Amino acid sequence: MTTEYGAAVPWQEDLFTLLRENDVNLFCYVPDGGHKTLINRSIEDPEVISVPLTTEEEGVAMCAGAHLGGKKAVLLMQSSGVGNCVNMFALIKGGQFPLVTLVTMRGEFGEMNPWQVPMGTAVQPVVEAMGMHCLRAESPEEVGPTVQAALNMAYKSNQGVAVLLTQKLIGAKAF
Amino acid sequence: MNDVRFLDRKQAVPAIVGDPSDLLIVCGLAGASKDIAHLTNDGDNIFTMAGAMGGATAMGLGLALSRPDKRVLVVTGDGELLMNVGTLATVGIMKPANLSILCVDNGHYGETGYQESHTQRGVNLEVIAQGSAIPVTRTVTTEDQIAEAAQVLRNSNASSFVLLRVSTEPPPAVKRSMDASERKTAFRRALLGTR
Numbered sequence: 001m002t003t004e005y006g007a008a009v010p011w012q013e014d015l016f017t018l019l020r021e022n023d024v025n026l027f028c029y030v031p032d033g034g035h036k037t038l039i040n041r042s043i044e045d046p047e048v049i050s051v052p053l054t055t056e057e058e059g060v061a062m063c064a065g066a067h068l069g070g071k072k073a074v075l076l077m078q079s080s081g082v083g084n085c086v087n088m089f090a091l092i093k094g095g096q097f098p099l100v101t102l103v104t105m106r107g108e109f110g111e112m113n114p115w116q117v118p119m120g121t122a123v124q125p126v127v128e129a130m131g132m133h134c135l136r137a138e139s140p141e142e143v144g145p146t147v148q149a150a151l152n153m154a155y156k157s158n159q160g161v162a163v164l165l166t167q168k169l170i171g172a173k174a175f
Numbered sequence: 176m177n178d179v180r181f182l183d184r185k186q187a188v189p190a191i192v193g194d195p196s197d198l199l200i201v202c203g204l205a206g207a208s209k210d211i212a213h214l215t216n217d218g219d220n221i222f223t224m225a226g227a228m229g230g231a232t233a234m235g236l237g238l239a240l241s242r243p244d245k246r247v248l249v250v251t252g253d254g255e256l257l258m259n260v261g262t263l264a265t266v267g268i269m270k271p272a273n274l275s276i277l278c279v280d281n282g283h284y285g286e287t288g289y290q291e292s293h294t295q296r297g298v299n300l301e302v303i304a305q306g307s308a309i310p311v312t313r314t315v316t317t318e319d320q321i322a323e324a325a326q327v328l329r330n331s332n333a334s335s336f337v338l339l340r341v342s343t344e345p346p347p348a349v350k351r352s353m354d355a356s357e358r359k360t361a362f363r364r365a366l367l368g369t370r
Protein backbone atom coordinates (compact mmCIF):
# COMPACT_ATOMS: atom_id res chain seq x y z
CA MET A 1 0.00 0.00 0.00
CA THR A 2 1.27 3.45 -0.87
CA THR A 3 -1.76 5.28 0.55
CA GLU A 4 -0.81 8.09 2.90
CA TYR A 5 -2.04 7.20 6.39
CA GLY A 6 -5.36 8.90 7.04
CA ALA A 7 -5.67 10.33 3.52
CA ALA A 8 -9.15 10.61 2.00
CA VAL A 9 -9.85 7.60 -0.19
CA PRO A 10 -12.91 6.72 -2.28
CA TRP A 11 -13.97 3.72 -0.21
CA GLN A 12 -14.36 5.93 2.85
CA GLU A 13 -16.70 8.23 0.92
CA ASP A 14 -18.65 5.19 -0.23
CA LEU A 15 -18.74 3.88 3.32
CA PHE A 16 -20.32 7.08 4.59
CA THR A 17 -22.94 6.86 1.85
CA LEU A 18 -23.64 3.23 2.76
CA LEU A 19 -24.13 4.06 6.43
CA ARG A 20 -26.48 6.93 5.58
CA GLU A 21 -28.48 4.73 3.18
CA ASN A 22 -28.94 2.38 6.13
CA ASP A 23 -30.41 5.24 8.21
CA VAL A 24 -27.43 5.49 10.52
CA ASN A 25 -27.64 9.05 11.83
CA LEU A 26 -25.68 9.00 15.08
CA PHE A 27 -21.91 8.80 14.66
CA CYS A 28 -19.86 8.40 17.84
CA TYR A 29 -16.10 8.55 17.58
CA VAL A 30 -12.76 9.02 19.18
CA PRO A 31 -10.65 10.97 16.69
CA ASP A 32 -8.56 8.74 14.43
CA GLY A 33 -6.60 9.28 11.23
CA GLY A 34 -8.00 6.18 9.61
CA HIS A 35 -11.57 7.41 10.14
CA LYS A 36 -10.83 10.99 9.11
CA THR A 37 -13.13 11.05 6.08
CA LEU A 38 -16.05 9.41 7.90
CA ILE A 39 -15.67 11.76 10.85
CA ASN A 40 -15.49 14.86 8.66
CA ARG A 41 -18.45 13.81 6.55
CA SER A 42 -20.48 13.09 9.69
CA ILE A 43 -19.74 16.58 11.01
CA GLU A 44 -20.69 18.20 7.69
CA ASP A 45 -23.98 16.31 7.25
CA PRO A 46 -26.81 18.33 8.84
CA GLU A 47 -28.93 15.18 9.21
CA VAL A 48 -26.25 13.44 11.27
CA ILE A 49 -25.49 13.86 14.97
CA SER A 50 -21.74 13.56 15.33
CA VAL A 51 -20.43 12.99 18.85
CA PRO A 52 -16.77 13.04 19.87
CA LEU A 53 -16.20 10.86 22.93
CA THR A 54 -13.75 11.06 25.80
CA THR A 55 -13.39 7.28 25.77
CA GLU A 56 -14.68 4.61 23.42
CA GLU A 57 -16.79 2.86 26.05
CA GLU A 58 -19.06 5.91 26.18
CA GLY A 59 -19.88 5.15 22.58
CA VAL A 60 -20.93 1.59 23.36
CA ALA A 61 -23.49 2.83 25.88
CA MET A 62 -24.55 5.72 23.62
CA CYS A 63 -25.28 3.37 20.73
CA ALA A 64 -27.38 1.20 23.06
CA GLY A 65 -29.25 4.32 24.22
CA ALA A 66 -29.92 5.30 20.62
CA HIS A 67 -31.42 1.87 20.02
CA LEU A 68 -33.73 2.34 23.00
CA GLY A 69 -34.95 5.45 21.19
CA GLY A 70 -35.35 3.64 17.87
CA LYS A 71 -32.36 5.12 16.05
CA LYS A 72 -29.30 3.58 14.41
CA ALA A 73 -25.79 4.51 15.42
CA VAL A 74 -22.22 3.61 14.59
CA LEU A 75 -19.12 3.74 16.77
CA LEU A 76 -15.80 4.62 15.17
CA MET A 77 -12.58 3.78 16.96
CA GLN A 78 -9.03 2.65 16.63
CA SER A 79 -7.96 -0.81 17.76
CA SER A 80 -6.55 0.54 21.03
CA GLY A 81 -10.05 1.71 21.91
CA VAL A 82 -11.42 -1.82 21.95
CA GLY A 83 -9.53 -2.39 25.18
CA ASN A 84 -11.35 0.58 26.74
CA CYS A 85 -14.74 -1.01 25.97
CA VAL A 86 -14.50 -4.50 27.35
CA ASN A 87 -16.79 -4.32 30.38
CA MET A 88 -19.28 -2.09 28.53
CA PHE A 89 -19.60 -4.80 25.87
CA ALA A 90 -21.47 -6.74 28.58
CA LEU A 91 -24.36 -4.33 27.99
CA ILE A 92 -24.44 -5.34 24.32
CA LYS A 93 -24.30 -9.08 24.90
CA GLY A 94 -26.50 -9.11 27.99
CA GLY A 95 -29.10 -6.79 26.49
CA GLN A 96 -28.92 -8.24 22.97
CA PHE A 97 -28.40 -4.72 21.73
CA PRO A 98 -27.34 -4.15 18.14
CA LEU A 99 -23.89 -2.56 17.88
CA VAL A 100 -21.79 -1.80 14.83
CA THR A 101 -18.30 -0.55 15.55
CA LEU A 102 -15.80 0.16 12.81
CA VAL A 103 -12.29 -0.41 14.10
CA THR A 104 -9.27 0.89 12.24
CA MET A 105 -6.53 -1.57 13.03
CA ARG A 106 -3.07 -0.82 14.31
CA GLY A 107 -0.45 -3.21 15.55
CA GLU A 108 -0.66 -5.65 12.68
CA PHE A 109 0.43 -5.54 9.00
CA GLY A 110 3.57 -3.39 8.83
CA GLU A 111 3.16 -1.65 12.22
CA MET A 112 6.08 0.61 13.11
CA ASN A 113 4.97 1.64 16.62
CA PRO A 114 5.58 -1.15 19.12
CA TRP A 115 3.08 0.38 21.57
CA GLN A 116 0.28 -0.50 19.16
CA VAL A 117 1.10 -4.17 18.89
CA PRO A 118 -0.28 -5.65 22.15
CA MET A 119 -3.82 -4.24 21.85
CA GLY A 120 -3.88 -4.64 18.08
CA THR A 121 -3.13 -8.32 18.51
CA ALA A 122 -5.78 -8.67 21.23
CA VAL A 123 -8.70 -7.03 19.40
CA GLN A 124 -10.27 -10.07 17.80
CA PRO A 125 -9.96 -12.44 20.79
CA VAL A 126 -11.27 -9.74 23.15
CA VAL A 127 -14.27 -8.89 20.98
CA GLU A 128 -15.14 -12.56 20.53
CA ALA A 129 -14.62 -13.30 24.22
CA MET A 130 -17.32 -10.71 24.98
CA GLY A 131 -19.79 -12.51 22.75
CA MET A 132 -19.55 -10.22 19.74
CA HIS A 133 -18.53 -10.88 16.17
CA CYS A 134 -15.48 -9.77 14.21
CA LEU A 135 -15.59 -9.22 10.46
CA ARG A 136 -12.44 -8.20 8.59
CA ALA A 137 -12.06 -6.01 5.49
CA GLU A 138 -8.68 -6.41 3.82
CA SER A 139 -9.28 -4.54 0.57
CA PRO A 140 -11.37 -1.56 -0.59
CA GLU A 141 -13.76 -3.88 -2.42
CA GLU A 142 -14.56 -5.74 0.80
CA VAL A 143 -15.47 -2.70 2.87
CA GLY A 144 -19.00 -2.08 1.62
CA PRO A 145 -20.24 -5.69 1.68
CA THR A 146 -18.61 -6.30 5.07
CA VAL A 147 -20.16 -3.24 6.70
CA GLN A 148 -23.54 -4.07 5.16
CA ALA A 149 -23.25 -7.57 6.59
CA ALA A 150 -22.45 -6.08 10.00
CA LEU A 151 -25.46 -3.75 9.85
CA ASN A 152 -27.70 -6.67 8.94
CA MET A 153 -26.36 -8.86 11.74
CA ALA A 154 -26.73 -6.01 14.23
CA TYR A 155 -30.11 -4.59 13.32
CA LYS A 156 -31.84 -7.76 12.12
CA SER A 157 -30.31 -10.27 14.54
CA ASN A 158 -29.50 -8.10 17.58
CA GLN A 159 -25.77 -8.80 17.50
CA GLY A 160 -22.71 -6.79 18.39
CA VAL A 161 -20.34 -6.65 15.44
CA ALA A 162 -16.87 -5.15 15.09
CA VAL A 163 -15.72 -4.55 11.53
CA LEU A 164 -11.93 -4.52 11.49
CA LEU A 165 -10.64 -2.15 8.84
CA THR A 166 -7.29 -3.85 8.65
CA GLN A 167 -3.90 -2.28 8.43
CA LYS A 168 -3.45 -3.81 4.99
CA LEU A 169 -6.45 -1.72 3.95
CA ILE A 170 -5.65 1.46 5.87
CA GLY A 171 -1.88 1.53 5.47
CA ALA A 172 0.77 1.66 8.16
CA LYS A 173 1.57 5.02 9.77
CA ALA A 174 5.22 5.94 9.32
CA PHE A 175 7.39 6.40 12.42
CA MET B 176 -21.33 21.86 52.71
CA ASN B 177 -19.59 18.94 51.07
CA ASP B 178 -20.14 16.70 54.06
CA VAL B 179 -23.80 17.61 54.69
CA ARG B 180 -25.73 14.45 54.02
CA PHE B 181 -28.93 14.06 55.98
CA LEU B 182 -31.62 13.64 53.32
CA ASP B 183 -32.98 10.09 53.09
CA ARG B 184 -32.97 8.95 49.46
CA LYS B 185 -36.21 7.01 49.99
CA GLN B 186 -38.01 10.35 50.38
CA ALA B 187 -35.72 12.69 48.48
CA VAL B 188 -35.51 10.80 45.17
CA PRO B 189 -39.30 10.44 44.68
CA ALA B 190 -39.75 14.08 45.72
CA ILE B 191 -37.25 15.38 43.18
CA VAL B 192 -38.30 13.10 40.30
CA GLY B 193 -42.02 13.70 40.80
CA ASP B 194 -44.41 11.91 38.45
CA PRO B 195 -42.10 9.63 36.47
CA SER B 196 -44.68 8.52 33.93
CA ASP B 197 -43.86 11.04 31.19
CA LEU B 198 -40.07 10.63 31.48
CA LEU B 199 -37.67 8.18 29.86
CA ILE B 200 -35.29 7.16 32.63
CA VAL B 201 -31.91 5.43 32.40
CA CYS B 202 -30.54 4.30 35.76
CA GLY B 203 -27.02 3.41 36.78
CA LEU B 204 -26.39 0.21 38.63
CA ALA B 205 -27.22 -0.51 42.27
CA GLY B 206 -28.90 2.17 44.40
CA ALA B 207 -30.09 4.42 41.58
CA SER B 208 -31.73 1.52 39.78
CA LYS B 209 -33.41 0.39 42.99
CA ASP B 210 -34.68 3.93 43.72
CA ILE B 211 -36.34 4.21 40.33
CA ALA B 212 -37.52 0.62 39.99
CA HIS B 213 -39.28 1.12 43.33
CA LEU B 214 -40.76 4.46 42.28
CA THR B 215 -42.12 3.13 38.98
CA ASN B 216 -42.90 -0.46 39.97
CA ASP B 217 -40.17 -1.49 37.47
CA GLY B 218 -41.96 0.44 34.75
CA ASP B 219 -41.46 0.10 31.02
CA ASN B 220 -40.24 3.71 30.71
CA ILE B 221 -37.11 2.92 32.71
CA PHE B 222 -33.93 1.07 31.78
CA THR B 223 -32.14 -0.12 34.90
CA MET B 224 -28.70 -1.68 35.16
CA ALA B 225 -26.91 -4.13 37.39
CA GLY B 226 -23.58 -3.85 35.59
CA ALA B 227 -21.94 -1.83 32.81
CA MET B 228 -20.76 0.56 35.53
CA GLY B 229 -20.07 4.03 34.18
CA GLY B 230 -22.46 3.67 31.25
CA ALA B 231 -25.68 5.26 32.48
CA THR B 232 -24.99 8.87 31.50
CA ALA B 233 -23.74 7.89 28.05
CA MET B 234 -26.74 5.66 27.49
CA GLY B 235 -29.05 8.48 28.50
CA LEU B 236 -27.19 10.84 26.18
CA GLY B 237 -27.64 8.46 23.25
CA LEU B 238 -31.34 8.19 24.06
CA ALA B 239 -31.77 11.95 24.46
CA LEU B 240 -30.07 12.70 21.15
CA SER B 241 -32.28 10.11 19.46
CA ARG B 242 -35.53 11.31 21.00
CA PRO B 243 -35.50 15.12 21.23
CA ASP B 244 -39.28 14.94 21.65
CA LYS B 245 -38.98 13.24 25.07
CA ARG B 246 -37.51 14.32 28.39
CA VAL B 247 -34.73 11.89 29.32
CA LEU B 248 -33.60 11.59 32.93
CA VAL B 249 -30.41 9.81 33.95
CA VAL B 250 -30.40 8.72 37.57
CA THR B 251 -27.00 7.60 38.75
CA GLY B 252 -24.86 7.40 41.86
CA ASP B 253 -21.58 9.05 42.77
CA GLY B 254 -19.59 5.86 42.24
CA GLU B 255 -21.21 5.04 38.91
CA LEU B 256 -20.66 8.55 37.62
CA LEU B 257 -17.06 8.71 38.83
CA MET B 258 -16.23 5.61 36.81
CA ASN B 259 -16.79 7.56 33.58
CA VAL B 260 -16.86 11.14 34.76
CA GLY B 261 -15.56 12.22 31.35
CA THR B 262 -19.03 11.58 29.96
CA LEU B 263 -20.12 14.82 31.63
CA ALA B 264 -17.77 16.56 29.20
CA THR B 265 -19.44 14.79 26.27
CA VAL B 266 -22.84 15.91 27.58
CA GLY B 267 -21.40 19.40 27.97
CA ILE B 268 -20.40 19.70 24.32
CA MET B 269 -23.63 18.18 22.95
CA LYS B 270 -25.97 19.94 25.43
CA PRO B 271 -29.22 18.22 24.49
CA ALA B 272 -31.99 20.36 25.98
CA ASN B 273 -34.04 17.28 26.86
CA LEU B 274 -31.38 15.59 29.02
CA SER B 275 -31.36 15.89 32.80
CA ILE B 276 -28.99 14.09 35.13
CA LEU B 277 -29.72 13.33 38.78
CA CYS B 278 -26.74 12.09 40.76
CA VAL B 279 -27.78 10.54 44.07
CA ASP B 280 -24.59 11.13 46.01
CA ASN B 281 -24.31 9.23 49.27
CA GLY B 282 -20.53 9.44 49.31
CA HIS B 283 -20.18 5.68 49.42
CA TYR B 284 -20.16 2.49 47.42
CA GLY B 285 -23.27 1.10 49.06
CA GLU B 286 -23.47 -2.08 47.04
CA THR B 287 -20.02 -3.27 48.07
CA GLY B 288 -20.14 -2.53 51.78
CA TYR B 289 -20.26 1.26 52.07
CA GLN B 290 -16.65 2.06 51.36
CA GLU B 291 -16.13 5.83 51.04
CA SER B 292 -16.21 7.26 47.54
CA HIS B 293 -14.18 10.22 46.36
CA THR B 294 -17.12 12.56 46.97
CA GLN B 295 -16.97 11.76 50.68
CA ARG B 296 -13.38 12.94 50.60
CA GLY B 297 -13.85 16.34 49.00
CA VAL B 298 -14.57 15.72 45.32
CA ASN B 299 -17.50 17.86 44.13
CA LEU B 300 -19.38 16.44 41.16
CA GLU B 301 -21.46 19.60 40.65
CA VAL B 302 -18.25 21.58 40.14
CA ILE B 303 -17.05 18.93 37.68
CA ALA B 304 -20.39 19.19 35.84
CA GLN B 305 -19.98 22.98 35.70
CA GLY B 306 -16.44 22.60 34.45
CA SER B 307 -17.75 20.16 31.86
CA ALA B 308 -19.88 22.97 30.37
CA ILE B 309 -23.23 21.55 31.47
CA PRO B 310 -25.34 24.70 31.38
CA VAL B 311 -27.57 24.25 34.44
CA THR B 312 -26.43 22.67 37.71
CA ARG B 313 -27.67 22.48 41.28
CA THR B 314 -26.70 20.88 44.56
CA VAL B 315 -29.46 19.82 46.92
CA THR B 316 -28.61 19.19 50.54
CA THR B 317 -31.83 20.24 52.28
CA GLU B 318 -35.50 19.53 51.84
CA ASP B 319 -36.34 23.14 50.97
CA GLN B 320 -34.08 22.97 47.89
CA ILE B 321 -35.87 20.00 46.37
CA ALA B 322 -38.81 21.76 44.69
CA GLU B 323 -36.66 24.16 42.67
CA ALA B 324 -34.26 21.40 41.62
CA ALA B 325 -37.21 19.25 40.59
CA GLN B 326 -38.34 22.06 38.28
CA VAL B 327 -34.86 22.24 36.80
CA LEU B 328 -34.80 18.51 36.06
CA ARG B 329 -38.21 18.57 34.50
CA ASN B 330 -38.41 21.89 32.69
CA SER B 331 -34.92 23.19 32.02
CA ASN B 332 -34.44 24.23 28.41
CA ALA B 333 -30.79 23.21 28.57
CA SER B 334 -28.99 20.09 29.80
CA SER B 335 -29.09 20.00 33.57
CA PHE B 336 -27.27 18.27 36.40
CA VAL B 337 -28.54 17.96 39.96
CA LEU B 338 -26.35 16.61 42.73
CA LEU B 339 -28.60 15.25 45.45
CA ARG B 340 -26.65 14.68 48.64
CA VAL B 341 -28.18 11.91 50.72
CA SER B 342 -27.31 9.97 53.83
CA THR B 343 -26.14 6.38 53.83
CA GLU B 344 -29.66 5.12 54.46
CA PRO B 345 -30.08 2.26 51.97
CA PRO B 346 -32.26 2.44 48.85
CA PRO B 347 -35.70 0.79 49.02
CA ALA B 348 -35.89 -2.97 48.78
CA VAL B 349 -37.41 -3.86 45.44
CA LYS B 350 -37.83 -6.84 43.18
CA ARG B 351 -36.80 -5.84 39.68
CA SER B 352 -35.90 -7.53 36.45
CA MET B 353 -32.14 -7.83 35.99
CA ASP B 354 -32.56 -9.20 32.46
CA ALA B 355 -31.21 -6.41 30.27
CA SER B 356 -32.66 -7.92 27.12
CA GLU B 357 -36.13 -8.14 28.66
CA ARG B 358 -35.83 -4.54 29.90
CA LYS B 359 -34.74 -3.34 26.46
CA THR B 360 -37.59 -5.12 24.73
CA ALA B 361 -40.19 -3.81 27.17
CA PHE B 362 -38.82 -0.26 26.89
CA ARG B 363 -38.84 -0.31 23.09
CA ARG B 364 -42.28 -1.87 22.91
CA ALA B 365 -43.68 0.84 25.20
CA LEU B 366 -41.92 3.71 23.40
CA LEU B 367 -41.91 2.50 19.81
CA GLY B 368 -44.52 -0.23 19.66
CA THR B 369 -41.85 -2.59 18.36
CA ARG B 370 -39.09 -4.87 19.48
